[in-house]
Amino acid sequence: MLARSSTCLEIWHALRTSRPLTTRRTKSYLAPPYLLDDYIPRYQLLSPLQESKKRTEAYAHLRNCNLCPRLCSVNRYEKRGTCLIGADVVVNTVAPHFGEEPCLQGHNGSGSVFFSGCNLRCVFCQNHDIAHQKNGFHLSPEELGEWYLKLQEVGNVHNINLVTPEHVVPQVVLSILHAKTLGLRLPIVYNTSSFDSLASIELLDGLIDVYLPDFKVWDAATSRRLLKAEDYAKVAMESIKAMHAQVGDLCFTADGLAKKGVLLRHLVMPGHEDEGKHIVRWLAENVSKDLYVHIMEQYHPRAHVGKPRRTTSGRARDLVTDIVEPGGASADTATNKQVRYEEINRPVSLDEVDRVKTAAREAGLWRLLEVAEHGGFNI
Incomplete structure (x- = not known):
């Protein structure tokens, strides 16, 4: 009652002084307009004609693959492009996963499908053993769709989470449409590095409920090197703007589970906090200030970072056993002790992460996922 009276007084005072009321932004993620009474996955709403068109486009792209920015133009029934994957998919792991954001994993886990291969070659890749290698088992798109049903019926997961799918979008489209005929009713999460083409995002329109893009780095020199x-x-x-145009800001049902929208990740890199600041400012100015953003602190040296510098191989190893500098000269002792990508060969500091978060708030982003926040699962 007291709160209502205060509100009335504020309105009356604002009218008398002709001053605009200050807009108060809700701090609850589970409040309108981000609260859904119920949710039907987008692929359930496709007509038979729309499904048929998407199948036709998916098969056409497999025969002339230009769906990612590498533009390999290969017939994937006959050869492989940069991603190393043909017309089938190679899957490393299919299982309920509890390493995602709380609004995705819930109590039962996110039904994650980890694809082998990738169209990027991140030197610090946190899933290097999966993304940079063809470790796993081959599945046709139809067999992949059947695994979605197993995750739903046996795993009782909250969603189907497609991890590193940029290079297998045609197969993903076919798998979702096949799974729909088998009875799939879970939201689809597209967990991507954002190295997607606009044609790829357009093909996915109507099939993906939650886009989970990662915006890694800002500078061209950094992306070329790393x-x-x-x-x-x-x-x-x-690609991020196109994803947001399709599904909008992240929305939840009352149980705290994300059902539709964009959840953007940025992994803060050691020594590259300025790039993180550029990224969050761009997101606020060009995508949405209501964008749900996870500024991550999980970086640690992986993959090629911190490894000894490359040595010679093959017949050259018989001639020179040390590291070779340009011109074929043998390296000195100090050079032999150097490691690759030394500038990021350390964990990121919490101060670096905090400064990127501060820049995000100053830019107007307010829906930042916090470490201690568990939405509807804080029990």
């Missing part, structure tokens, strides 16, 4: 893709930031900006 991701082996100089145009990464430009591609990521286009």
